[in-house]
Amino acid sequence: MVLGTPAHNALNGTGGTPPRKNITRKEDVMFISINHLTKDFPRKPRALDDVTCDLPHGMVGLIGPNGAGKTTLMRILAGIIRPTSGQVLMDGHDLKDTRTRRALKRTLGYLPQDIEPYPQLTPLEFLDYVGVLKGIDDTRERMRQAHELIERVGLTDVADRRIGGFSGGMRRRVGIAQALMADPRLIIVDEPTAGLDPEERMRFRTLLAGLGGDRTVILSTHILDDIAQTCPYVFVLRQGRIRYDGPTEHLTEHATGRVWLTQPSNTPPPAGMIVANAVTTARGVCYRVITDTPPADAHPMDPTLEDGYMVLIEEHPDQH
Structure with a gap:
C-alpha cells in the first residue's frame, strides 16, 4: 500500500x-x-x-x-x-x-x-x-x-x-x-x-x-x-x-492473509475477531473470521470485497 x-x-x-x-x-x-x-x-x-x-x-x-x-x-x-x-x-x-x-x-x-x-x-x-x-x-x-x-x-x-x-x-x-x-x-x-x-x-x-x-x-x-x-x-x-x-481490488486486499474458516464448533470465536459469516453444520458452526491470530486448525481463505470492506468499517472507526 x-x-x-x-x-x-x-x-x-x-x-x-x-x-x-x-x-x-x-x-x-x-x-x-x-x-x-x-x-x-x-x-x-x-x-x-x-x-x-x-x-x-x-x-x-x-x-x-x-x-x-x-x-x-x-x-x-x-x-x-x-x-x-x-x-x-x-x-x-x-x-x-x-x-x-x-x-x-x-x-x-x-x-x-x-x-x-x-x-x-x-x-x-x-x-x-x-x-x-x-x-x-x-x-x-x-x-x-x-x-x-x-x-x-x-x-x-x-x-x-x-x-x-x-x-x-x-x-x-x-x-x-x-x-x-x-x-x-x-x-x-x-x-x-x-x-x-x-x-x-x-x-x-x-x-x-x-x-x-x-x-x-x-x-x-x-x-x-x-x-x-x-x-x-x-x-x-x-x-x-x-x-x-x-x-476495488485494493479494498479487497485490505483483508489479504487475514481471512480464515474455523472448524465446526459450538463455541463462538474469541472477542476481537471480525465474524464475516457463519454456517451451521451437523457438527457445529463454521465461522468465517477476519483476524491476525487465527484459531487453531482454521483454514486460510481468499479475501472478498466484503472482507476488505469489513476491515475498513470495523477496525477503523471514524475520527472527526
Whole structure:
C-alpha cells in the first residue's frame, strides 16, 4: 500500500478529506468533479461532510452503511436536491446553475431506490413519456429506443400491459429501462437489483457491465458481490465522509492473509475477531473470521470485497 493514498489514510485513521485522485479524462465522457460538498438537514446529523473527489469514467461502486450519505450524494448528483455548501462540476459547469441542471436532465439516467412508474401506462407508453421529457422529439426514435430497451430488460411479452399489474421485480425492470432512455452519459442507480430474483439480478449485472465503457455509471448497492463483479473503482462513505477512494481490488486486499474458516464448533470465536459469516453444520458452526491470530486448525481463505470492506468499517472507526 502506498503511503499517503486514501487507502493508507483510511486504514491508519488519519482524518480529513482524502487527497484528490488524478483521474484520466476520456474524450466524450462526462467529467464530474466534487468539491467540499456538505449537506445538512434540519434536526438530523450532517448527511455529507466535506466530500471531495473526481469520479472516473466507467463503472463506479458506492458503498457504505445505512445512513452513510449515499442516497443524498446521488440525489445531489442527479440535480434533485442542492448541497448546503460546496459544488459539483459537470464538464466544468456548476450544477447549481439552472441551465446546467436543465441540460443534465437530457444526459442523465437515474434509477432511485423506490420508483413507481405510472400504473395506468404500459412500459412502451411510459418509456415514450420519459423520452419526451429527455428531449427526444422524433416519435419514431423514441419508440425505437423503447422497444430496444424493453427487449434488453426482458419485458417484450408484457410491453403492452399496464404497469399497475406488474410484480415488484417487473416494475424494477421498467425503472431500469427508463434510466437508459436517450443513451445517457451519466447513469446513477440506487439498489437496482432490489426485488429481483437471482436470474434477473444476473441479467441486470451483465447489462450494467456493458454500459461503463463510454460513460460514467454510479452503482450503489448492499450486494457487494455486484460491485466486485462490475465496478473496477469504488468509494466507501461512512457518516457522510469518504473513507476509501480507489480500485476495488485494493479494498479487497485490505483483508489479504487475514481471512480464515474455523472448524465446526459450538463455541463462538474469541472477542476481537471480525465474524464475516457463519454456517451451521451437523457438527457445529463454521465461522468465517477476519483476524491476525487465527484459531487453531482454521483454514486460510481468499479475501472478498466484503472482507476488505469489513476491515475498513470495523477496525477503523471514524475520527472527526
